[in-house]
Amino acid sequence: MNRIPFNTGWMCRPAASEAEEVPVTIPHDAMQWDPKSADSPSGVNSGWYSARDYLYTKHFSSADIRRSSGDLTLLEFEGVYRNARIRLNGRLIASHDYGYSGFYADLSEYIAEGDNVLTVEAHNSDQPNCRWYSGTGIYRPVWLCVMPERHIMPDGVRITTVDYRTRRIAVDVRTSHPGVVYVSVLDVDGRSMAQFKALSDRLDGQGNLMHEECVIPDVRLWNTDEPNLYTCVVRFGDDEQREVFGVRTVECDVRRGFRINGERVILRGCCLHHDNGLLGACAYPAAEERKVALLKGGGYNAIRSAHNPCSKALLDAYDRLGMLMLDEYVDGWYIHKTRYDYGTEVEANYRDDLADLVAKDYNHPSVIMYSIGNEVSETAQPRGIALTDAMTQYLHGLDATRPVTCGVNIFFNFLSSMGLGVYTDEKAMKEIEHSGKKKAVGSEFFNRLAGIMGADFMKFGATLPPCDWKTRGAFAVMDVAGYNYGIRRYRHDLNRYPNRVIVGSENLLLGCGAILGFGAEQSAADR
Incomplete structure (x- = not known):
């Protein structure tokens, strides 16, 4: 996956007015533009801001997106508050109600040759809707994700610690098609700690699945005193994803309490x-x-x-x-x-x-x-x-x-x-x-x-x-x-x-x- 920041070149204005658009960079909290009032419906919870709906607009050219025929092109929004409506060239391509979770919008079928107009509506005028300061708009980053037709699914790599004692981990990979998956585990300096390959061919309703376990004897465990991290590099055809992870287990019971790697x-x-x-x-x-x-x-x-x-x-x-x-x-x-x-x-x-x-x-x-x-x-x-x-x-x-x-x-x-x-x-x-x-x-x-x-x-x-x-x-x-x-x-x-x-x-x-x-x-x- 080619994951590119998509945070510059945006314009923003209140949705209900004809006010001039103002250039903004994402993350952006539009509530800070809103007037304050003693009569604000949310009162102290919103800092007395009278929240409004906002419209974000971004122009981009198809030539700026390096993609081939059959490529999957997504936008990842890490957070839009709230009731987001995403349109490309006037067509609604995604909706997401919850203001605190991320989501994807699939652009693949809707990108036109030449200039494209992307709009994001953030609806926050219905107040009160929160018991604290929420902010308004695209307040977390946006990413343009381009992947080949044969690709690793978005969020399709998961690493699980099977046994902290033996340093055994499991790697699960979901792919769009069956095929061979190559996995490498790198330390903080980029040195290879382990590598293997396996077949992704188990259909489970969410794509093809590869599941493989391996032991990495020299890996150092993650805990609060020594937060050791590693990178899992997964390749499938021309696609690649990297995931940072730590080797650790979580357990809790009434006799031994909460434990990380067996330690209370x-x-x-x-x-x-x-x-x-x-x-x-x-x-x-x-x-x-x-x-x-x-x-x-x-x-x-x-x-x-x-x-x-x-x-x-x-x-x-x-x-x-x-x-x-x-x-x-x-x-x-x-x-x-x-x-x-x-x-x-x-x-x-x-x-x-x-x-x-x-x-x-x-x-x-x-x-x-x-x-x-x-x-x-x-x-x-x-x-x-x-x-x-x-x-x-x-x-x-x-x-x-x-x-x-x-x-x-x-x-x-x-x-x-x-x-x-x-x-x-x-x-x-x-x-x-x-x-x-x-x-x-x-x-x-x-x-x-x-x-x-x-x-x-x-x-x-x-x-x-x-x-x-x-x-x-x-x-x-x-x-x-x-x-x-x-x-x-x-x-x-x-x-x-x-x-x-x-x-x-x-x-x-x-x-x-x-x-x-x-x-x-x-x-x-x-x-």
């Missing part, structure tokens, strides 16, 4: 949103690496993406610097947290979205776990428990090497079961009505209330017996139970559910010392 690791993590402060939502590699380096220097070894899939640049930084990653799919499910959020689409789109997530993450040794949601009080309901199970099992089918969790606010589940849910469709509607009146509803109201009543308010609420009743169904069908603000339940629940693995997916700093042995707090659930 205590996760010292934080929840990290995707924006870069004054740079907005743009995913600049240097800015992403700076965040990781600062956190690593501060003693962190793990990050949870809050509350959406992170950028490829951030994953690359995690791999290089030895940071562990819990990549999260989405903030909410079918109960709206804001009026125009992704809740309407989740049940219809989650399979495609999770496949996109795994395709992005699979070869990154830093990614240790998937999270399917954040504070989704749907997990207190039979419908939500069934969705938890469906997402978990679907992820297992896509990637059997990583456990699945979900960040469940234990207290919120109890409140939801009492008809007092922090998130409801009705409250999402009221958020719009109150936006200009400076009244808080939903999570903003609850956050203010918790701030007034203190940290113990959330922690004590989670110890109430009904919190157990309204979470155990969902926790039983995920690999790792994600506890949001449930720190006082750990000892009690580990006794009651001896086979439950728990991760503190979100916590207040106050009280964490008790779990780490720096103090003693007794849970109401223990008394």
Whole structure:
């Protein structure tokens, strides 16, 4: 695959106006152009920006694309916020609703001889649709991908550590046609560590598949202290793909905890949103690496993406610097947290979205776990428990090497079961009505209330017996139970559910010392 940056030569303007187009370079966050207003429907969550729809335009010549007859020509968008519509010469060629995942647009059949006009619509005027600063537009890189007719499928190379002790890895390659695949593993200096060839000829509905295992005796393992990386070079006919990977395994159980390469690791993590402060939502590699380096220097070894899939640049930084990653799919499910959020689409789109997530993450040794949601009080309901199970099992089918969790606010589940849910469709509607009146509803109201009543308010609420009743169904069908603000339940629940693995997916700093042995707090659930 010839993968070429496609980030320059773009023009941008608000879609609803005849304003003059302005030249921009991708990544670009158009929300920073929007006016600020005290009446902004999203209020403080968007930084008081009144978000709009934007139109991006790029002219390119067919002569600038080095391709032959039969070549496959794709555009890879790493992230467009949101409800993206891609047109080439006026024809709709791709649509993508979720603003935090990447996607491909196939140009192959639509490129005209001579000048071509590519347009990207980003629809973000329906507000509020997010509980934090989202940004607007093409805020992550764009790539032009050209590959021959006989090619390796996009995201078609996967490397799996089979046994860290013997340094055995498996390489899976999907190709458009049957044929011989050549594989080389290179170290950081480009020296060959292993090479082999095998036949791609197993049809599985997604192309032809090659699966081969090999032992690389001299390979050095990847971990947080020594993040050793290698490059897998795959050749198929005239096509080539390169994937950076690390040799490591992930395991977790109730007896030995979380382990990398058999060694127990205590996760010292934080929840990290995707924006870069004054740079907005743009995913600049240097800015992403700076965040990781600062956190690593501060003693962190793990990050949870809050509350959406992170950028490829951030994953690359995690791999290089030895940071562990819990990549999260989405903030909410079918109960709206804001009026125009992704809740309407989740049940219809989650399979495609999770496949996109795994395709992005699979070869990154830093990614240790998937999270399917954040504070989704749907997990207190039979419908939500069934969705938890469906997402978990679907992820297992896509990637059997990583456990699945979900960040469940234990207290919120109890409140939801009492008809007092922090998130409801009705409250999402009221958020719009109150936006200009400076009244808080939903999570903003609850956050203010918790701030007034203190940290113990959330922690004590989670110890109430009904919190157990309204979470155990969902926790039983995920690999790792994600506890949001449930720190006082750990000892009690580990006794009651001896086979439950728990991760503190979100916590207040106050009280964490008790779990780490720096103090003693007794849970109401223990008394």
